[in-house]
Amino acid sequence: xxxxxxxxxxxxTPVSAATLSLLPAMPDLAAAPHSPRTVAPQLAATxxxxxxxxxxxxxxxxxxxxVGAREVVLRDPRLVARFVEAAR
Amino acid sequence: xxxxxxxxxxxKDPVADNTDVYAFVSPDNPNxxxxxxNYIPLEGPAxxxxxxxxxxxxxxxxxxxxxxxxxxxxxxxxxxxxxxQDPNTFLYNTGPIGSLTDPNWNKRQxxxxxxxxxxxxxxxxxxxxxxxxxxxxxxxxNYTALAAEAVHHLASGETVFAGQRAEGFYVDLGSVFDLVDxxxxxxxxxxxxxxxxxxxxxxxxxxxxxxxxxxxSMLTRDGSNPTNxxxxxxxxxxxASASRRKARILGADxxxxxxxxxxxxxxxxxxxxxxxxxxxxxxxxxNAEPPKEDKQFLNFVQHQEVPRRLxxxxxxxxxxxxxxxxxxxxxxxxxxxxxxAGVISGFQNFTGQTLADLLRLNxxxxxxxxxxxxxxxxxxxxxxxxxxxxxxxxxTIELRALAGVTIPLVDPSFTPDAAASVVTDGVAPSDxxxxxxxxxxxxGIPYSGFDNPS
Numbered sequence: 001x002x003x004x005x006x007x008x009x010x011x012x013t014p015v016s017a018a019t020l021s022l023l024p025a026m027p028d029l030a031a032a033p034h035s036p037r038t039v040a041p042q043l044a045a046t047x048x049x050x051x052x053x054x055x056x057x058x059x060x061x062x063x064x065x066x067v068g069a070r071e072v073v074l075r076d077p078r079l080v081a082r083f084v085e086a087a088r
Numbered sequence: 089x090x091x092x093x094x095x096x097x098x099x100k101d102p103v104a105d106n107t108d109v110y111a112f113v114s115p116d117n118p119n120x121x122x123x124x125x126n127y128i129p130l131e132g133p134a135x136x137x138x139x140x141x142x143x144x145x146x147x148x149x150x151x152x153x154x155x156x157x158x159x160x161x162x163x164x165x166x167x168x169x170x171x172x173q174d175p176n177t178f179l180y181n182t183g184p185i186g187s188l189t190d191p192n193w194n195k196r197q198x199x200x201x202x203x204x205x206x207x208x209x210x211x212x213x214x215x216x217x218x219x220x221x222x223x224x225x226x227x228x229x230n231y232t233a234l235a236a237e238a239v240h241h242l243a244s245g246e247t248v249f250a251g252q253r254a255e256g257f258y259v260d261l262g263s264v265f266d267l268v269d270x271x272x273x274x275x276x277x278x279x280x281x282x283x284x285x286x287x288x289x290x291x292x293x294x295x296x297x298x299x300x301x302x303x304x305s306m307l308t309r310d311g312s313n314p315t316n317x318x319x320x321x322x323x324x325x326x327x328a329s330a331s332r333r334k335a336r337i338l339g340a341d342x343x344x345x346x347x348x349x350x351x352x353x354x355x356x357x358x359x360x361x362x363x364x365x366x367x368x369x370x371x372x373x374x375n376a377e378p379p380k381e382d383k384q385f386l387n388f389v390q391h392q393e394v395p396r397r398l399x400x401x402x403x404x405x406x407x408x409x410x411x412x413x414x415x416x417x418x419x420x421x422x423x424x425x426x427x428x429a430g431v432i433s434g435f436q437n438f439t440g441q442t443l444a445d446l447l448r449l450n451x452x453x454x455x456x457x458x459x460x461x462x463x464x465x466x467x468x469x470x471x472x473x474x475x476x477x478x479x480x481x482x483x484t485i486e487l488r489a490l491a492g493v494t495i496p497l498v499d500p501s502f503t504p505d506a507a508a509s510v511v512t513d514g515v516a517p518s519d520x521x522x523x524x525x526x527x528x529x530x531x532g533i534p535y536s537g538f539d540n541p542s
Binding site: 050051052054064066067068069070071 | 333334335337345346347348349350
């Protein structure tokens with residue numbers, strides 16, 4: 001099973017302009033030094049179109065990535081903490 | 089209503105609102121079964137310039153369970169795409185529409201049909217044309233011919249149609265929702281008025297229909313041709329659904345982004361199930377669940393609200409029903425498991441112990457030349473709740489069942505009240521202005537906007 005870091009995930013996955021527009025609000029996001037997170041291995045290879053990230057629970061850092069007709073649940077409290085910080 | 093606007097959330101999303109499902113052995117082609125799913129309730133025929141249409145962003149499905157586990161073994165998926173021929177006019181059409189390729193017809197819908205069988209997807213056809221809505225004598229001068237063009241015979245064996253039809257579900261909505269003040273019996277109501285004929289509350293309204301006709305052998309679990317009513321392989325369970333993508337982002341310039349898996353927002357097997365059995369607080373949940381999870385709703389099927397309301401609103405009319413406190417096993421059989429063999433002579437549509445709201449059809453029961461709109465209650469084994477034909481009076485059938493006429497099937501100690509076998513809303517197929525058709529797709533020609541309302 002191929003492991004995918006959040007950084008490579010973002011680099012490899014085509015994202016829509018709408019999603020990319022979030023990035024300027026989070027300038028540190030692309031370079032954030034988080035530990036690797038396991039994501040479904042087929043996600044980066046097949047993702048097309050827009051991607052939506054839904055933070056299910058800020059407290060636990062659980063998120064759902066909606067991409068194509070699929071969803072992937074992952075947990076990254078530090079990344080969610082950055083989202084929260086960016087939203088202040 | 090059957091399942092029109094039956095739950096809080098879906099009542100705000102009519103394009104995805106599944107209103108009726110039908111499943112019956114085709115009377116004019118009895119080696120086949122016809123499956124129909126209707127959406128978009130209460131279409132006013134004059135609703136232009138953006139006349140009613142299927143949702144391009146909705147996944148419409150008709151599901152068939154043929155092995156009794158409450159899970160679909162065969163699914164037909166309809167996906168629509170709307171095209172504008174001329175974005176610079178506000179008109180749906182700029183002249184008479186003489187064919188499905190007429191350049192005068194501006195806003196069109198095409199669709200694909202996909203069959204999912206045992207997990208394997210097969211696109212059966214693409215760019216199938218839907219007919220336009222019925223506008224009026226100048227815009228759609230020969231609607232019958234237009235609709236006939238939209239009946240597609242596929243090489244895979246299915247015949248398919250998707251487009252506007254006249255509403256076929258008939259019911260006195262005004263009286264039902266006025267505290268079940270059934271006009272023919274309102275002299276017995278707690279607020280009595282003189283008895284009067286029923287009024288069809290859905291008359292001269294349209295719906296959008298998806299219909300498939302296919303050989304019975306394409307529906308059985310093993311490809312056999314069902315001829316023995318006692319054979320479990322003769323029975324299928326049918327339901328329809330509508331799903332939307334999990335996320336929808338509204339962008340600038342009216343752009344819409346969607347992402348994520350399809351999420352079911354509407355479903356329907358038996359008429360009136362979610363409508364009258366499931367309480368308001370759970371209706372949206374019910375719409376989101378698959379039928380195989382219906383065990384969680386068992387209590388509402390065993391202990392129904394309608395019988396209590398009949399007793400309350402018609403004091404002294406239903407004394408036996410008022411005294412009956414056992415769980416309604418007859419309702420469980422009709423709606424959640426099918427009726428086992430031995431209960432009704434020559435009939436069964438039992439699918440096993442899995443509790444699931446499915447429209448169960450015993451395909452080995454041949455259609456009759458003299459159908460009774462009360463179906464099995466009227467001695468006609470080819471009618472509801474053996475599947476459902478377009479003309480079946482499902483409101484009256486269920487009303488009488490709820491009033492107690494079917495309790496003796498499972499509890500011989502019960503004697504139904506005299507009123508239970510005659511209570512009705514007083515509406516019949518003859519009240520429908522656009523009559524049912526003798527052949528596919530069986531629902532009547534949609535009402536035109538020019539003539540309705542009149």
